[in-house]
Amino acid sequence: MWKTVILILSVTSAVWSGVPLLREKLPLSPRQEVPVSGYRLPNNTSPLRYDIELTTHVHDHGSPNQFDFEGKVKISLRVLEEVQNITLHYRQLTVTHVKLTDAANTVLVNDDSSFTMDTTYEFLVILAPSVLRVGDYSLEIDYHGVLRTDNGGFYRSSYTDANGNTRWIATTQFESTDARHAFPCYDEPGTRAPIGLKLTHGNTYHAISNMPIKSQNPWNATYTVTQFEDTLSMQTYLLAFVVSDFAFVSDTPNKQSVYANPVSISNGDLNFALEAGVKVIAALEDYLQVGYSFPKLDQIGIPDFAAGAMENWGLVTYREEALIYNSTKSPMGQLKRTALIIAHEYGHQFFGNLVSPKWWSYLWLNEGFATLMQYIAANKAYPDLRIQEMATVEALQNAFQSDALESTRPMNSYVETPTAISALFDDIAYDKSGSVLRQFQHAFGDRVFRAGLKYYLDAMQFKAATPDDLAAALQKAVDEPNDFPVNLNVSDIFYSWADQKGYPVLHVSRGADNVITLRQERYLLKPSKDAVKATWLLPYNFATYQAPDFSSTLPYDWLVGETAELRPLPSLHWDNDDWVIFNKQQTGFYRVNYDDKLWELITNELHHGEHSSIHHLNRAQLIDDSLNLARSGHLGYDVALKLIQYLTKEEEYVPWASLNNGLSYLNRMLAGSAKYNLFKQFVWELVEPSFHKFGLTSKPSDSHFSKLTRNILINWACQVGSEECLTQTNSQLAEVVANKTEDIDPNLKSVVYCNGLRNADRDTFLFVWDRMHRSQDPSDRVLLISALGCSQDPELLELYLETSLDETGDASYRGQERSRVFSAVYVNGKVGLETAMKFLAENADTIDRLYNGGSFGGRAIGSAVTGMARRVVNKEQYDEFLALNTKLEAAGYLNANELATAKELAGENVQWTNTNFGVIERWLEANVKSGAMRVGTVSRMAITSVAVLIAALL
Ligand SMILES: [Zn+2]
Numbered sequence: 001m002w003k004t005v006i007l008i009l010s011v012t013s014a015v016w017s018g019v020p021l022l023r024e025k026l027p028l029s030p031r032q033e034v035p036v037s038g039y040r041l042p043n044n045t046s047p048l049r050y051d052i053e054l055t056t057h058v059h060d061h062g063s064p065n066q067f068d069f070e071g072k073v074k075i076s077l078r079v080l081e082e083v084q085n086i087t088l089h090y091r092q093l094t095v096t097h098v099k100l101t102d103a104a105n106t107v108l109v110n111d112d113s114s115f116t117m118d119t120t121y122e123f124l125v126i127l128a129p130s131v132l133r134v135g136d137y138s139l140e141i142d143y144h145g146v147l148r149t150d151n152g153g154f155y156r157s158s159y160t161d162a163n164g165n166t167r168w169i170a171t172t173q174f175e176s177t178d179a180r181h182a183f184p185c186y187d188e189p190g191t192r193a194p195i196g197l198k199l200t201h202g203n204t205y206h207a208i209s210n211m212p213i214k215s216q217n218p219w220n221a222t223y224t225v226t227q228f229e230d231t232l233s234m235q236t237y238l239l240a241f242v243v244s245d246f247a248f249v250s251d252t253p254n255k256q257s258v259y260a261n262p263v264s265i266s267n268g269d270l271n272f273a274l275e276a277g278v279k280v281i282a283a284l285e286d287y288l289q290v291g292y293s294f295p296k297l298d299q300i301g302i303p304d305f306a307a308g309a310m311e312n313w314g315l316v317t318y319r320e321e322a323l324i325y326n327s328t329k330s331p332m333g334q335l336k337r338t339a340l341i342i343a344h345e346y347g348h349q350f351f352g353n354l355v356s357p358k359w360w361s362y363l364w365l366n367e368g369f370a371t372l373m374q375y376i377a378a379n380k381a382y383p384d385l386r387i388q389e390m391a392t393v394e395a396l397q398n399a400f401q402s403d404a405l406e407s408t409r410p411m412n413s414y415v416e417t418p419t420a421i422s423a424l425f426d427d428i429a430y431d432k433s434g435s436v437l438r439q440f441q442h443a444f445g446d447r448v449f450r451a452g453l454k455y456y457l458d459a460m461q462f463k464a465a466t467p468d469d470l471a472a473a474l475q476k477a478v479d480e481p482n483d484f485p486v487n488l489n490v491s492d493i494f495y496s497w498a499d500q501k502g503y504p505v506l507h508v509s510r511g512a513d514n515v516i517t518l519r520q521e522r523y524l525l526k527p528s529k530d531a532v533k534a535t536w537l538l539p540y541n542f543a544t545y546q547a548p549d550f551s552s553t554l555p556y557d558w559l560v561g562e563t564a565e566l567r568p569l570p571s572l573h574w575d576n577d578d579w580v581i582f583n584k585q586q587t588g589f590y591r592v593n594y595d596d597k598l599w600e601l602i603t604n605e606l607h608h609g610e611h612s613s614i615h616h617l618n619r620a621q622l623i624d625d626s627l628n629l630a631r632s633g634h635l636g637y638d639v640a641l642k643l644i645q646y647l648t649k650e651e652e653y654v655p656w657a658s659l660n661n662g663l664s665y666l667n668r669m670l671a672g673s674a675k676y677n678l679f680k681q682f683v684w685e686l687v688e689p690s691f692h693k694f695g696l697t698s699k700p701s702d703s704h705f706s707k708l709t710r711n712i713l714i715n716w717a718c719q720v721g722s723e724e725c726l727t728q729t730n731s732q733l734a735e736v737v738a739n740k741t742e743d744i745d746p747n748l749k750s751v752v753y754c755n756g757l758r759n760a761d762r763d764t765f766l767f768v769w770d771r772m773h774r775s776q777d778p779s780d781r782v783l784l785i786s787a788l789g790c791s792q793d794p795e796l797l798e799l800y801l802e803t804s805l806d807e808t809g810d811a812s813y814r815g816q817e818r819s820r821v822f823s824a825v826y827v828n829g830k831v832g833l834e835t836a837m838k839f840l841a842e843n844a845d846t847i848d849r850l851y852n853g854g855s856f857g858g859r860a861i862g863s864a865v866t867g868m869a870r871r872v873v874n875k876e877q878y879d880e881f882l883a884l885n886t887k888l889e890a891a892g893y894l895n896a897n898e899l900a901t902a903k904e905l906a907g908e909n910v911q912w913t914n915t916n917f918g919v920i921e922r923w924l925e926a927n928v929k930s931g932a933m934r935v936g937t938v939s940r941m942a943i944t945s946v947a948v949l950i951a952a953l954l
Contacts, residue, residue: 001175001367002308002322002341003425039121039416041186044083047193048076048136049230052183055223056243058147058156058170059202066168067147067156073183075139079132086126086139089180089187090117091153097142098126103135122177122418124184141184150306150852151815153181157304159261160776167261169244170201171302171317173310176360176425177418179236190358190464192233200225201243208259209241210234210314212296231313232293233462235356240312242300254278260301260320263776272325273299276339276381280346283380284373287450290457292349299323299342303778304815307425309341311348311370318345319816321778331747332707334779336385339378347373350457358464360421364411364498365465367425368433371395372441375434385704386653391438392586392617393657397624399431400591403503404525404632407901411436411498412467423859423897435589436497442553442587443539444478452477467494488537488558496537497589504536505634506559508582509595516566516580518559523591525632526908535562539588543615545578545605550615553587579605581614586621593629599639606646619650620658627662631912637919641927647686651693653705659686660712666920667719669873669909671830673917678924680720685928687716696728698745707747714748718755729755737767753787765796769803773812785817789824789832797825797835805846819851819860826868833871840864841884848893861888862898869905878910 051074060066071093077086086100095117100109114127126139147170148155158168172182180187199207203224207213211229219225231239247265250257256277258270277299281292294314301320309318318341324330325338351369375395379388402408411433415421441449452474460469468491475490505523510516522534539555557564568574579601582592594602602622605614614622626640647659663683670679694710702710717725732744733756744752757768765788772784788800803811804821813821826836840847844861851860865885872881885902888894894902 001310001425002318002344003430039418041089041123041188041191042083042087043186043188043191044081045077045079045086045137046191047186048078049194049196050075050183050185051196051198053198053200054154054182054241055200056147056170057202058168058243059205059245061166061168068144069147069154069170070142070144071183072140072142073185075141075185076136077139078136079134082131082133084128084131086128086132086137088124088126088184089122089177090124090143090184091122091178091181092148093143093145093181093184095124095141095143095184097140099140100126100128101138102132103137108132108137122180143184145181148181149815151304152306153178155304157302159303161261162263167245169205169242169246169302171242171244171300172240172312173306173317174239174312175237175310176421177237179239182239185236187236189235189237189356189360192235192356192462192464194233195231195236195239196228197231197239197241198225198227199241199243205243205245207241207243208298208300208315210239210294210312229295234313234353238311238313238353240310240315240317242302242315242317246300248298249274251275251278254281255296256281256298257296258299258301258323260323261303264301264320264324267326269324269326270301272327272335273301273323273338273342276342277346279381280339280343280377281349283343283377284346284350287373287376287380288350288457289450289454290350290354290461293354293461294349297346297349306816309345311345311352313349313353316342316345319778321782324777324779329746329777330779331749332704333711333747336378336387336390336704339382339385340374340387343376343378343381344370344374347377355457355460355463355465358466359414360424361412361414362466363424363429364433365467365470367429368411368437371430371434372437375438389617389654390657391435393620393624393654393661395431396435396438396586396589397620397658397661399427399435399589400503400523400624400628402427403432403501404523404628405901405904406524406526406528406531407897407904408501410501419859432503432589439497439539439587439589440474440493442585443555443558444474445554448477448480449474451480467498470494488560493537496535500534500536502534503589503591504534504538505591505593505629506538506540506582507593508580508598510576510580510598512576514568514574514576516574517563518566519563520559520590521562523632525628526904526911527632527634535559536590538590540582541584542580542582543584543618544572544574544580545601546574547572548613550581550584550618553584577601579614581618581622583618583621585615585617591625591629592621593625593634596639599626599635599643603639603643603646606643611646611649616652616654619652619655623647623655623658623662627665631665631916633915637916638923641682641920641923645686648689651690651709653709656690656709656712660716663716668829668871669913670917670920672874673921675921675924678921678928682924682928683716683720684722687713687720688722691717691722691725696725696748698747711747711751714751715755718751718758726755726759730759732756733760733764737764750783750787753784754790757787757790758792760791762793762796765791765793765800769800778814781817782820785820786824789821789828792829792831794831794835797832798839801825801836801839805843805850807850819864822847822851822864823867826864826871830873833868833877836864836868837877837880837884841887844888844891844893859898861893862895865894865898865902866905869902870909872906873909874913875910878906881906 053072055070057063057065097112098109098115101107108128116125152173154172156168157171158166161167177187179185197209200219200223201207203222207226209228210231214227214229216224216226246259247262248257248259249265249270251274258274260270264270285291297314299316301318301323303320305319308322322341325334347370352366357365375388375391409428411428455476456470456473471491471494478490502522504520507519520535520538522531524531538559540559541556543550574580623644626643629635630637630640670676691713694713698707714725718729729752732752768784768788772781775781791797804818825832848861872878885894885899889899
């Protein structure tokens with residue numbers, strides 16, 4: 001699955017910290033597999049195959065049973081030990097009849113009463129008249145249900161056709177625990193069986209599923225029965241089917257098709273997805289040396305979709321906007337996002353589908369690998385985009401944020417309830433696990449790593465795996481004759497990274513005797529004396545002034561235990577005034593801190609030497625590490641701020657992206673400072689040379705990275721008030737409003753709209769809202785919804801938030817868009833945050849009901865509160881925020897873990913303000929040339945004709 005919201009941080013009770021050098025020392029938790037609270041199936045029976053028959057009337061617009069469905073499932077099963085009952089999962093279904101026969105075809109049960117239904121544990125228990133002996137049985141269940149509206153299970157979605165009519169479709173989203181809503185089943189990831197599927201649907205519609213169609217026959221004058229080939233042995237959560245009147249494009253030789261609403265298909269919006277799908281699967285098969293196992297692979301864009309995408313085997317479903325790319329109207333960033341999301345879901349066809357995790361505790365075996373593969377496969381498919389280089393700034397540096405909290409969790413975490421399972425789809429499962437796997441890829445060497453992955457996929461195909469299986473496969477590859485640098489046990493390495501929460505910072509210091517001392521400790525955003533001591537098996541390497549080769553990422557050695565010493569050798573020498581950089585290309589999952597002298601030498605090289613002598617991924621690392629080490633009190637802000645001043649010379653994208661993250665934090669925190677203008681001046685000095693060099697318009701010769709870099713530069717230039725930037729973006733938006741044109745470079749549309757709306761008047765705001773409201777293009781809607789939140793007018797923001805609660809349908813929001821309106825507002829500075837807090841306090845009940853309408857996770861408020869916590873900066877906001885959270889918790893909208901995480905994040909910010917405000921203000925006073933910038937105070941746009949225009953539009 002592709003995560004929707006990056007702001008969810010989950011906390012589990014199953015945490016443990018220790019120093020696992022030897023496996024025998026490990027306690028049971030967090031790798032427990034024994035049920036503790038009753039949500040697990042007894043698994044004393046197991047499925048051999050399913051035959052499902054479903055009837056939907058979704059085509060029948062206006063009929064009273066349009067959204068009802070009827071089902072029958074026949075489960076061939078094996079009783080593994082003598083039992084009295086057969087226990088299965090179900091959710092929100094009405095069971096009407098059960099029939100149980102034994103292997104000799106003797107009917108044991110055939111009625112409408114020999115079963116019980118437990119709504120808490122979601123168990124359907126079939127009661128046998130006498131003990132069932134070990135052997136094979138056949139169970140048939142008749143039931144009916146309703147297509148859901150929360151984008152989970154078997155659910156309904158709609159789109160507007162070319163004639164403006166609403167068309168309904170029926171579709172599915174089963175991960176993690178919603179297959180049980182379409183048919184009673186063994187709904188656990190470690191349980192597999194082949195599935196036969198027959199769908200009865202209106203004959204103006206068609207049906208697709210994981211497998212090719214076997215037959216299509218009329219059932220009566222208006223209905224058709226579509227039967228699919230049997231799937232291979234498969235987990236229930238990977239089943240998918242869609243009944244719609246969508247159109248499609250196909251690459252027949254490569255057995256791939258892409259489905260979407262007919263308008264998008266005829267616009268050519270899905271052509272890139274088809275091309276990328278073909279390239280990406282070839283890239284994965286080549287990298288893994290394992291073939292894709294189903295006979296076809298389809299993709300489909302669904303208008304209402306809770307996550308970003310879902311890897312159903314042979315039928316990958318996406319939120320429509322994630323799959324669309326049109327070279328004439330989409331920004332370049334969308335091309336990258338689409339390539340990445342396809343590579344992620346296709347990566348799952350191997351990691352998650354071919355080999356599944358034995359239980360959700362090991363979700364990282366799915367999501368970590370899909371995150372790693374998204375960068376590897378998209379990069380192989382589109383090398384010019386340089387996507388692989390983004391793995392540090394997007395995944396690793398993002399994981400560093402979440403995993404630096406005390407309330408984080410280990411990669412292996414045991415949970416049982418459906419809510420706790422959905423909470424596992426977090427930064428740890430995705431970005432941390434993907435980055436830890438990337439660390440192994442480089443530490444073992446790509447050749448050994450790939451060999452190990454092939455052993456893993458070959459040995460465990462069509463089976464359920466644990467991290468032990470992966471470790472054993474990698475161990476086998478490591479043990480083959482090769483240059484694996486040190487004799488360490490792969491299991492020990494795994495346990496050190498997957499069973500401990502958090503990650504290390506490596507302290508590097510050099511004494512007068514030229515000896516380098518290494519020391520590791522857990523990195524915490526808020527260092528605590530009570531923190532449990534932990535160490536990791538840490539692979540390290542380094543480049544120096546005399547040996548500035550950053551290309552090999554194999555370890556020089558592994559740090560085992562807390563400290564180690566390095567002496568210069570004749571072959572690898574350094575002098576006392578040479579810079580050294582550890583963790584080449586930031587492949588290791590740890591931060592690096594240096595002593596004062598080393599930071600000074602590095603900073604000097606960046607400022608006065610050839611900054612490009614340090615690899616650009618390490619320049620990004622130095623920016624991210626120094627700013628975050630300063631944030632957590634490990635390093636003086638004077639060191640970090642001085643270091644980043646070298647960016648006046650920087651032209652590479654990844655360092656700018658890294659700085660963008662760091663500056664966003666400082667900008668948020670310093671917005672209330674008396675010296676905020678000095679900070680803006682400081683930022684302007686950093687961006688100005690490159691801003692002028694890249695300019696405000698795209699050039700035909702621009703690379704993907706140039707376009708992304710220009711966006712960052714324009715955004716900061718406008719945000720700190722560059723008159724040149726504001727005048728140009730304002731006038732571009734004014735032109736759009738005045739002439740009703742769409743004539744903005746798609747790569748700049750987002751910055752032009754956002755910055756143009758910052759100070760725009762009510763009429764301009766309403767014009768953009770109306771444009772969003774009328775747009776049928778989902779990616780355009782994403783952009784406009786986010787841009788509207790950029791307004792700094794509290795009245796307009798409040799009005800905007802109110803539209804997210806519209807129940808008349810006039811606002812035309814899709815389920816997932818309501819919460820997006822809310823986050824667009826709270827992410828945009830003090831005005832946005834405070835307006836959103838007030839709005840949440842006043843409307844919590846409605847927000848919970850409506851925002852969760854588009855998300856089967858049901859945690860819309862929890863995730864918004866975590867996002868808001870990161871933006872609370874002072875005591876006054878903190879007190880108000882805490883009072884709000886307490887109320888939300890009392891009303892049941894926040895759970896204790898969400899409350900704890902929000903408190904930790906917001907508390908850290910307030911503490912930061914107390915500690916660092918003065919320090920940074922003094923540094924800015926001493927180091928920034930005050931008043932050099934022509935800061936714009938661009939007046940609100942006066943567009944006299946707009947009022948008339950709006951009246952005509954609304
Ligand atoms: Zn995924």
